[in-house]
Amino acid sequence: MTTAPRAVRRAAPRSRRSATPTDPAHALLPAVEPVRMLDETGSRLPAHPDYPEPSTADLRELYRRMVVGRRFDVQATALTKQGRLAVYPSSRGQEACQVGAVLAVRDTDWVFPTYRESMALTARGIDPVEVLTLLRGDWHCGYDPAARHTAPQCTPLATQTVHAAGLAYGEAYQGRDTVALVFIGDGATSEGDFHEGVNFAAVFKAPVVFFVQNNRYAISVPLSRQTAAPSLAYKGVGYGVPAEQVDGNDPMAVLAVLTRAVAHARAGNGPYLVEAHTYRMEAHTNADDASRYRDGAEVEAWRDRDPVTRLEAYLRGAGALDDAAVAAIAAEAEAYAADLRERMNLAPAVDPLSLFDHVYAEPTPQLREQREQVRAELAAARDTEGDA
Amino acid sequence: MTTAPRAVRRAAPRSRRSATPTDPAHALLPAVEPVRMLDETGSRLPAHPDYPEPSTADLRELYRRMVVGRRFDVQATALTKQGRLAVYPSSRGQEACQVGAVLAVRDTDWVFPTYRESMALTARGIDPVEVLTLLRGDWHCGYDPAARHTAPQCTPLATQTVHAAGLAYGEAYQGRDTVALVFIGDGATSEGDFHEGVNFAAVFKAPVVFFVQNNRYAISVPLSRQTAAPSLAYKGVGYGVPAEQVDGNDPMAVLAVLTRAVAHARAGNGPYLVEAHTYRMEAHTNADDASRYRDGAEVEAWRDRDPVTRLEAYLRGAGALDDAAVAAIAAEAEAYAADLRERMNLAPAVDPLSLFDHVYAEPTPQLREQREQVRAELAAARDTEGDA
Amino acid sequence: MADTPAVKTTMAKALNAALADALAADDRVVVFGEDVGQLGGVFRITDGLLARFGDRRCFDTPLAEAGIVGFAVGLAMSGLRPVVEMQFDAFAYPAFEQIASHVAKLRNRTRGRLSVPMVIRVPYAGGIGGVEHHCDSSEAYYAHTPGLKVVTPATVSDAYSLLRAAIDDDDPVVFLEPKKLYFSSAEAVLPARTEPIGRAVVRRAGRDATLIAYGPAVPVALEAAEAAREEGWDLGVVDCRSIVPFDDATVTAEVRRTGRAVVVTEAQGFAGVGAEIAARVQERCFHALHAPVLRVSGLDIPYPPPMLEHTHLPGVDRVLDTVARLQWDDQPDPRWLPRMEGAA
Amino acid sequence: MADTPAVKTTMAKALNAALADALAADDRVVVFGEDVGQLGGVFRITDGLLARFGDRRCFDTPLAEAGIVGFAVGLAMSGLRPVVEMQFDAFAYPAFEQIASHVAKLRNRTRGRLSVPMVIRVPYAGGIGGVEHHCDSSEAYYAHTPGLKVVTPATVSDAYSLLRAAIDDDDPVVFLEPKKLYFSSAEAVLPARTEPIGRAVVRRAGRDATLIAYGPAVPVALEAAEAAREEGWDLGVVDCRSIVPFDDATVTAEVRRTGRAVVVTEAQGFAGVGAEIAARVQERCFHALHAPVLRVSGLDIPYPPPMLEHTHLPGVDRVLDTVARLQWDDQPDPRWLPRMEGAA
Ligand SMILES: Cc1ncc(C[n+]2csc(CCOP(=O)(O)OP(=O)(O)O)c2C)c(N)n1
Ligand SMILES: Cc1ncc(C[n+]2csc(CCOP(=O)(O)OP(=O)(O)O)c2C)c(N)n1
Ligand SMILES: [Mg+2]
C-alpha cells in the first residue's frame, strides 16, 4: 500500500493506521479529523473502514439511556436549587460520551469516573440516589464500588488514570479479562498524573481505555490554555499508545470508536486513547457562572449539534424509532426522575458516630477516645435540648 | 511537494517537517531516524537539508572541551575513591551531549542541569571546584547561579523542566531574548513534572530547549521500562512542540541540532524537544554496581561509538587537527585535572553556624534560638577538647 | 491615609484589593493559577484583575499544580514576584514536591544567590459545606517544612495587610485563606497595614486562661471567650496570624499571665500545628502553668462532608468543655486516668 | 521456631527476609518501584527477590512516584497487596497527593467497601553522608494524615516483624526505614514476630526521666541513657515503633513513673511528631511532671550535607544537655526567661 497524500486523507477521513507501516508513529497517530458516522442532522455519513456500524438494538438502547440520562441530569440540577444537593456538575450536551462509553464496556469491566460522570454511572445501572450520595452531603460514594466495578467518582484531577492502570494490570495479572475505562476531562490531561497513568498503562500493556471528554473548558479555562497540541489525541504516540479522535456529539461514532478501543485493550494489545470533541452545555457546576467566560452565541452553536436529537433523527429515519417509542422512553425518563426526586426528598439519616467507622479497618485508640468524646458531646447536646 | 514513501525516507534520513504541510502533526514529529552527520569512524555522512555543518572553529572548540571534560570526569571519579567527594555521577560517553549542548547556547542563556551535568557546567566555564562543592559535602551548589545563568544541579527528577519554562517565560516577559536549555534523562521523562514543564512551555510559547539525554538507563531501569513510545522525541507532538532525534555520540550532529533548536526558541517560536541517543559508559554513580544489570558486551559495543575519537578522526581528516594540537589539548586537560586535584585536596572550611544563614532572608526568632544553642554546643565541645 | 474612612468590606474583597494594590505598586508582581483570569477565581479573589491589569499580569494556566508552582519558581528566578492560587487546599498536594524541595530550599541551596519571593495562596479549611477534598486544613505540612513562611489571617484588615506583606517578603510565603471567613465582613480602612509577618496579636485580654488560635479558629475562640463569661471565666484570645515564624513572645507572655492555655485549631489534631503550640508553650511556661496546655482540634479523620462537618469542627461547646478541664480545682483530668487510655 | 538459633544479621537483611517471606506466604503480594528488580534496590533491600520470585512478583517501574503509588492503589483495588519502594524520603513527595487524597482515604470514601492494604516503604532520615534531598525525616507529613498507619523500626527484629505486620495489615502503612540503621546488626531469630503494630516498647527502664524516641533516634537515646549514668541519672528509653497508632498507654505509664520526659527525634522540630508526643504527654501526665516535657530534635533547616550533618542531628550531648534542663533543682529554665525569647 502506498501513502495517500495527506490532503486527500484529510478531506475524507480514513484510518491512517495501516497506511505506512514503516513509520513506528504511524500506527499510533489518530486520524487527522475526528471520526464521524452521523452528520448534524442525523444522516449517515459514508461507511468508515475501521468502524462498523453498531447494531440497531444497541443504538436504540443508547438512545433510551441518553434520554433517561438527560432527564436525570436536569433533575439533579433542579435538586441543587431545592438545597437537596450540595453541588452538581452537569454533563448536559455530553450524553453521547457519558452513555456511549459505558455501553461499550461489560458489567465486569471497571469504570473510573470523575465528578462529572453521574450520568454515566446511572446509565450503568447504578441507583441514582447512590450516585448522588456524596453530592448530597454524605461522606462516602454511595454505591458499592466492588460490586458495581466502578471506582468512586474522582475529584482530584487525573489521579484516577493511574488507579485504572493499576487495576487493569492487577486484573490481567489475576487472569481476568477486565478492561478499565477511565473518564477524564480536557483540562485534567495537563496534570502530571495523566502522563504517569497513560505511561504506566503503556509500559505494562494494561487493558485501559483512556477516554478524554474534551468539552473545551476546564471550569473557565479554555482549551487553548491547556494545550498547544494539534489535538489531545496526539498525546498517544508519545506513550506508544494508539489514539483516535471522535465527534463526541455523534453517539454512533462514540459507541463505535469506544467499542473498537475496548476490544483492542481486551485482546491484550495494551491501552488506547480516545478523545471526544464535545461541549459542556451548562456551567461547570450549579455554583459556576459560565456567562463570565463564554458567550451565548458559542453555546447556541452547539445546540445544533445536540447528540440526542441527532440519534433520534437517525433512528427514526432508519425506522427503528417511532412516535410511540419516543413517548414511551420519555415517560420512562419522567418516572425515573420522579422516583429520584421523591427519594431525594427524604432527608438521609447520617449518624455522626459513623465518621469513625472506616478511617481504619479498626479504629485506633486515638479514634476510640475521640469517638467517646463526640458521643459525650452529642449526649450533652441532647440533654440540653431535653431541658429546653 | 509530494510525500515520499516512508521506507525511502527511512533509509536516507531527511527532514519530514516540510513534507506534508496539511497534517498538523507533521511539522512536529521527529525524523524517523536520529540525525547523524558523522559515522562511527568519523566520516562525514551526506549533507542534511535541515542542518548545516557547524564551523570548523566551533568543532575544534567542541573537541577541546570534550577532551578536557572527559579528563575532568575521570578526575572527579578518582576523587570519590580518595574520599574527597561524597558521590559522583559520571557522564563518560555522553561528552558530545554535555559539551555540544552548552556550546549551542550563549553565556546569557540559562542552563538547567541535573546531577549528571558536571561536565556540561565545567564546559560552560564554571570553576570545577565550585561545580563539585555540593558533591564534596557542602550545603550549597557552589557557583553563583545568577552570575553564571545556571540553575543549581537538580536532583529531584524532572522538577527543573518547569523552572526552565518559568524562567524562559519570565525573561521574555521582561524583554530579554534568553533561551533556557534544560537537561533531562530518559528516566526522568516518565515523571509528571516533565509533562507539566513541556506543556507550560508550549502553552506559554516559552523559549526552552528540552534536551533529553537518552542514555538507555535510569540507574538500572532500562528504557523499555520507561516507555513504549517509538522514541522519546515522539512526545513532542502531544504538546505541540517540534522534536528531533539525534545521534548523541555524534558531536557534530548534536551541535547542529541543538543550534537549530536554540535558534527556533530564540526566534519566538516556542519550545523544542531534542532526544539524543547515547550511553552512560560508567555506572550510575561511583556507588552503583552496573554489572548487576548490564553486561560487558553491551558496554563494549558502545566503545566503538566513542564521541571523542569520532570527532578527532573527523577533524584530523579535515586537516583541522594534527598530532601537535591533540597533544596540546591533552596537556591542557592534564593541567586542568592537576589543578582540580590539588584544590580539592584542601579540605574545605565549612562553618557550622552558616547553616542558619540562608534558610530565610533573615533568620526567624526560632532559628536565632537554635543558632544560639548550636553556638553554645560548639563552645562547650571546644572547652572539652581544651580540657583533654 | 489616616483620614481614609473605614468601610464595611469582606475578607474576599480585602484580598482582592491587596492583589490589585500590589499589582499597581510593583511591575514585577504577576498573578496566575487556575480560573484566576476571566472568571476571577472560584472565590472571586482575583475578580477584575485581568480587566484592569491585562492578561500578562493576571492569567490562567494549564491545570497542573506542580507546573504552576514550578513555573513560579522560574519566574522568581528571572526577577518577577509571582503570586499563585491553588484552587483548594487538597489541590495543592500535587505541588508538594515543588514546594518542599524547591520553593522552600532554593535560597539555601544557592547560599542566598537565588531567592523565590513568591506567594502561594491556598484557600483552606472548612465550614462552607464543601464536598471531599475541598476543606483540608493543610497548614502543618507547610509549617513543618523549613524555608517556608506560613501565615493566615483571621480578620479583614489582616487579610489585606498580611497579603501585601507576603508579596513584599523576600521569602516564599504560603498564604492560607480561611474559606469560611471569605465573606465575613468588618469595618476596615484599606490599604491597612497592621503588623509585619511574625507578630501575633492579643485579640482579647483575659485573666483566667488564654485561648490560642489562628485563621478559622479565631472567631470560634472569640465566641467561646464571650460565652465563657456566663460560666464565670475571663478568657483571653491570642491570634497567631503567623505560624512560621511563630511569635513566642506574645503567646508566652499571655500564658504566663493566666497560667492556663487551650490551643484551638480546626485541623485534625495529631502532629498538627496545635501540637507544636502546646509543646512550646508548656516548654516555655511550665512553672506558670496550673494545668496542662490542652488542645481543641478537628478529629483525626478525613474532613467530613457538609452534613457532619459541625461534628468535626471545634465549636464553642468543645472549647468550653476543654476549658472546664483546665483543672480549676486541681484535680487530674479523669479522661487521662491510666485505665481510660485507649479504651472507649 | 522456638529452637531456630539466633544469627547475627543486619536490618537490611531482615527487611529483605521479611519481603521474601511475605512473597512466599501470600501470592497476592507484589513488590515494585524504581530499581527494585535486577539491581535489588539502591540499598539492596529487594536483593534476590526478582531471581527467586520472577518479574511478575518483583519488578521495576517507570520513574514516577505518583504513578507507583497510584498504580499500587489500583492493584490493591483488584485484590493484590502491593509493597512499593520510594527510593529516598524526599522522592516520595511527588506521590504526596496520591498518598494523602487516595491511599489514606479510599477506605473511608467507600464505607469500607474498598481498602488499600498496601505498604509504602520509605528509606528515611540521615546520618549516612547523603547529599541534598536524600535525608529528609518525613514522618510528620504522613502521621498528620488520617487513614495512614506510620511505623518505623529501630531494631533488626522489629524491622522484620513490623514489615510482615505491615504487609498483613488491612490498612495502608507508611513504613519508614531508618537508613543509618540498615547496616546495624544484631543477633536475631528470624522469622521474628515481636508485637502487633501500635505497641511501643520500653527499651530500658529508668527511674529519673524517660527518653521517648523512634526510628533513628532510638540508638541515640540508648547511648545517651548509658552516658547519663556517669552523670548520676538513671534514664529510661521508650521506642514508640508505631507513630500511628500511637501507644499512649506505654508512654504515659513510663513518664508518670519518672515524672520527667524528653522526646528525641531526628526530624526538624517545628510541628513534627516530637511536638505531638510532647503535647500529649504533658496533657496526660501533667500532675506527675516535675518539669516540662522537652524536645531534642533536628534543627529547623533543610537537612544539611555530609560535612555538617552531625551539627544537625541530635546527638548524645544534646540529649544530655536537655536532660540537664529538666529542672532538677526546680529552677525555671533560664533559656525561657521572658527576656530571652526570640533573642540571640
Ligand atoms: C488536582 C486538582 N486541581 C484542581 C481541581 C479543581 N477543579 C475541579 S474540576 C476542574 C476543571 C476540570 O476541567 P476538565 O478536566 O476539562 O473537566 P470538566 O470539568 O470540563 O469535565 C478544576 C480545576 C481539582 N479537582 N483537582
Ligand atoms: C523524584 C525522584 N525520584 C527518584 C530519584 C532517584 N534517582 C536519582 S537519578 C535516578 C535515575 C535517573 O535516570 P535518568 O533520568 O535516565 O537520568 P540519568 O541518571 O541516566 O542521567 C533516580 C531514580 C530522584 N532523584 N528524584
Ligand atoms: Mg473540560
Ligand SMILES: [Mg+2]
Ligand atoms: Mg538515563
